[in-house]
Amino acid sequence: MEKPKVLITGASKGLGLAMAELLAADYSLILHASKIENLAPATAGNYVLCADLSDKNELNNFCKRLKNEHGDLLYAVINNAGIALDKSIIFQPEAEIDKMLALNLKAPIMISKVAMKIFGLKKRGVIINLSSSVGETGNAFQAVYAATKAGLVAFSKSLAKEAAMLHDEHQIRVLCVSPGFIETNMTDAIPENYRQKYLEMIPAKRYGQAHEIAETVRFLLSDKALYINGANIPVNGGMV
Ligand SMILES: NC(=O)c1ccc[n+]([C@@H]2O[C@H](COP(=O)([O-])OP(=O)(O)OC[C@H]3O[C@@H](n4cnc5c(N)ncnc54)[C@H](OP(=O)(O)O)[C@@H]3O)[C@@H](O)[C@H]2O)c1
Structure with missing residues (x-):
């Protein structure tokens, strides 16, 4: 029998790749990146569904394919x-604002819409949205990015409540994971003087590693976490 399916968007590198490597043993994975060639290291034995999720047409097509090709076993x-396109809001072009809103917020909303329909039929399923500690704290030069991440928290909490209103007995859970400063391509782009400032704010006195986010996700997907719902889980070495 095929294992339950788990979609990981952005599985080509960083946190998504670490999740793909860790979850492959327990689930049948649907891996996503903007282009298939970016996924090369992680595709073996997994499904692949690629799209530029900041593009409205590609996002809609992706959602249709997710439902039609994977709806049966999607867990x-x-x-x-x-x-994260870091810049003072004064100088941020509208096109960059639109891109962050589309990829970081609208895409998870549309993908969750499909998932909630599928999960509603089985009364079981999990959505995990990658937020960020800056969604709670705010951060200079990340105003739009932080707004998208805060939006995901409110969205996730609302969906968790909605599932309870729609279904008497169910195991549908909607969660956020909020990483602090984790070493990936995204944070490699941060200038060294800022990296040092962040380090001073982290009680653990080190940056986080991608596998630490992947381990959190693995736990949240499991039945051991059945009583965790509508929560935003910080994984940030104590940074506040
Ligand atoms: N790293 C951190 O410290 C940190 C902290 C807080 C929150 N987060 C959040 O965690 C998530 C993963 O971060 P990361 O550090 O792993 O980032 P990353 O290494 O930069 O990887 C980003 C992923 O997103 C995909 N992506 C980018 N643009 C896309 C587009 N237009 N359409 C479809 N996919 C696209 C990339 O695919 P391609 O290879 O095809 O471009 C890649 O797989 C993000 O949501 C980020 O905001 C990260």
């Missing part, structure tokens, strides 16, 4: 793909 979606 979870991990909305992980995201971008």
Whole structure:
């Protein structure tokens, strides 16, 4: 019998790749990146569904294919793909604002809409949205990025409540994971003087590693976490 399916968006590198490597043993994975060639290291033995999720047409087509090709066994979606285009809001072009809103917020909303329909039929399923500690704290030069991440928290909490209103007995859970500063391509782009400032704010006195986010996701997907719902789980070395 095929294992339950888990979609991981942005599985080509960073946190998504670490999740793919860790979850492959327990689930049948649907891996996503913007282009198939970016996924090369992680595709073996997994399904692949690629799209530029900041593009309205590609996003709609992706959602249709997710439902039609994987709706039968879909157990979870991990909305992980995201971008941070750090800049003062004064100088941020509208096109960059639109891109962050589309990829970081609208895409998880549309993918969750499909997932909630599928999960509603089985009364079981998990959505994990990758938020960020800056969604709670705010961060200079990340105003739009932080807004998208805060939006995901409110969205996830609302869906968790909605599932309870729609279904008497169910195991549908909607969660956020909020990483602090984790070493990936995304944080490699941060200048060294800022990296040092962040380090001073982390009680653990080190940056986080991608596998530490992947381990959290693995636990949240499991039945050991059945009583955790509508929560935003911080994984940030104590940074507040
Ligand atoms: N790293 C951190 O410290 C940190 C902290 C807080 C929150 N997060 C969040 O965690 C998530 C993963 O971060 P990361 O550090 O692993 O980032 P990353 O290494 O930059 O990887 C980003 C992923 O998103 C995909 N992606 C980018 N643009 C896309 C588009 N237009 N359409 C579809 N996919 C696209 C990339 O695919 P391609 O290879 O095809 O471009 C890649 O797989 C993000 O949502 C991020 O905001 C990260």
